[in-house]
Amino acid sequence: MLEAKSFELFPEAASSIAGHVDAFYAFMVLVSAFFSLLIAFLVVYFAYKYRHRPGENIVYAPYDDHSLSAMLLEVVWTAIPLGLSMIMFVWGISIYFTEARPPVDSMEIFVTGKQWMWKIQHMEGAREINELHIPVNRNVKLTMTSEDVIHDFFIPAFRTKADVLPGRYTTEWFRATKVGSYHIFCAEYCGTKHSGMIGTVTVMTESAYNTWLGAGGGEGSMAEQGQALFNQLGCGNCHASIVNNQNGRCPNLVGLFGSTVELKDGKQVKADASYIRESVLYPQSKIVAGFDDYMPTFKGLITEDGMLKLIEYIRSLGAKNGVINQATPLPVQTADPAKAAISKPGVALPLPGSGGVAR
């Protein structure tokens, strides 16, 4: 919660991962406290016990630090820290891999950072700035990008953060476990008002969230807005967005999202958000096999927010493909393996949640 508490040692734990991070942290604190106190005790005790008293001769006691016992000592105080640190290493990566991999059933929300605000876009169309409303006990995956410099989306109560980079998409996920309001901080220094780039995440019950979502819209879902943009930019002049359309100038986009695309140079690439973004901004960098370097760049013509909507629209085409194919199997298109790959049914990624499908 956001009420000012002045003397807490642990921040509020409000996500599924927070307990694991806190437990690991507590272990680290205990190990560190033990070794710090051990060293402090030894040093202070030796300083007292073997102190040189004024007036005494300094006694020099030669000793052999290559003796067996000395070597044994060296081995012991090398091996114990090494063993302990390997426990820390493994524990650390096990938590990290949970943090870094969003569950497949995550609902998706999109984040655009810019100096100095967070713009949030829900799939259903709701938009907000410096606020993030999410339902409790649902896996939430953020897809994030920046319009300018590097930012970092940090929610201490969820014990997670990730950099938000210009020119690419990064992800972050969490499952909130407690209804309440928590801080969002920009954790990567981003210029003058860096410390003002903060916000609030509001965790709501599922029903409250649905009510909130319903109240917010008006502009249509992200995919619908993406479709409007698609038409506005004239993408459909070359790219077919209907199954079976054989307009041959550019690849058919139906079923593209999540498929494997064969490129002119023989390489293969997975058609994810980054690939689509790159193809819109730098069309010449990856040419699909069987096509020419024909498409002009749309750099400067589309905002990062618009790009996310466009990608959502293209993803929604994949869903239609999957649904339609079950009913009416596609006729064999061409002998071109690239095209075959693009329109191959069933390769679209499973869609997140219920709210993501274009209605």
Added chain:
Amino acid sequence: MTTATPPVKEPKNYLNAEHGLRSWLLTQDHKRIAILYLIAVSAFFVVGGLMAVLIRLELATPAGDLMDSNTYNKVFTMHGVIMIFFFLIPSIPAILGNFLLPLMIGAKDLAFPRINLISWYVYMLGGTFGVIVLLSGGVDTGWTFYTPFSSSYSNGYVVLTALAAFINGFSSILTGLNFIVTVHRMRAPGLTWFRLPLFVWAHYSTSVIMILGTPVIAVTLFLLMLERGLHIGFFDPAYGGDPVLFQHLFWFYSHPAVYIMILPSMGVISEVISTFSSKKPFGYTFIAFSSVAIAVFGFLVWGHHLYVSSQSAYAGMVFSILSYIVAIPSAIKVFNWAATMYKGSVRLEAPMLYAIGFIGLFTVGGLTGLFLAAMGLDVHLTDTYFVIAHFHYVMVGGAIMGYQAGIHFWWPKIVGRMYPRAWATVAAILTFVGFNLTFFPQFILGYLGMPRRYHVYPPEFQVFNVLSSAGASVLGLGYLIPAIYLIWSIKNGEPAGANPWGATGLEWQTSSPPPTENFEVTPVVTTEAYDYTALTLTTQEVTHVG
């Protein structure tokens, strides 16, 4: 320094050999160059310290009430840039290393005295650019210069600042080169590698990092200047660059650079602990090789700064395990230092108090580094005050405590006079207490989630910030007092004699201050380092704090 006219009877030494500004500015004597560095580096420490004062004053309240955000950002940037590039990196190597390395190995000077002087002028040139930046309005990128903020968005003097650090790097390279050649070529007869003092091993390892790492930061800063000045795309996606590439290049140098800052300090601690325990360092070879291991492995861990920067998780794993491995040599050193005191003859003189403080603070700093090497924990902790606290435990609690231990240990050698020891004891204790008060609360702040580089912060973080600012005033006193008594002692201290601490190094066998040529007769080494048997009969008079 130049005005210190010694009593008529005082024998010729490097301080009174020549007089006048010219004799200092054109000197090729490593000891005089060390003094030049001491003056310049101390001046930068004062400026960087004043920046820290401003930061702690501003953060005493949650609101931004002392300065505006832009000014605050410039203040913490200048604090970082000055303290890292113009204080921590040159402090021990260029001052104590310069002064002591030839003395410790029984040489008349470094291998390249002229290059040594040039390195000081290069440092001053870089420093001049730094001062110009400061006077003309500063820079707000943070000392890390992350792109594309620095290359395309910052409104400060980025190119000039990068140029200052770029030029300064050449000073490091020249010093490192000089040290390596000196250790290889100038050792006194009989002084084999395994008879070298551990201070020399530490500086040798540091020098290797300096000459291998510094060119990389030079290239990186050069690319940054090209992108900012000419819009040639390396790092900004708007020009087709990769923003994370900068972080890889930057940390490829800047992580080893923290070992440039801490290794020399570890060298000092080995000398001080041994001397004030009158005992050969336990595990000499382990301490020596741990320095080398740190220098080697230190180059392989840079990616632990990038766990949340979209770096591959598998790359992160490799960097994580290597980061744990690089921690082991430091642990070995700490245990060996503690074991050195066992059954020694321990005297708690000021340098020893600083060294004991170092062991405690460095241990905490090192252990909290393990938190940050753990990938899953670093996700929460990185870019928070936990990192600030860890870094300051290692750099202030470690590197600067070590520097103070070294200054207090060799000051009688450098100026030939003793400082008031009771005051030095007070200063060491104040520094230790003030330091912990300042930085320990920041660990808690970090775990609570307070991000670094925040000018304004939510009110629930205030209590720990007030503690930290209060501690900083005690710490400031801990730095101010030595500044006063050390300067005072130059003229007014008791003559120290050649070997006031009962130490074994060759530097203690010549007079204090040493003559220009260091030794009247080139010493011949016949025993291991730290052979206290030869001293036992002559150090009965070793004095104690009143």
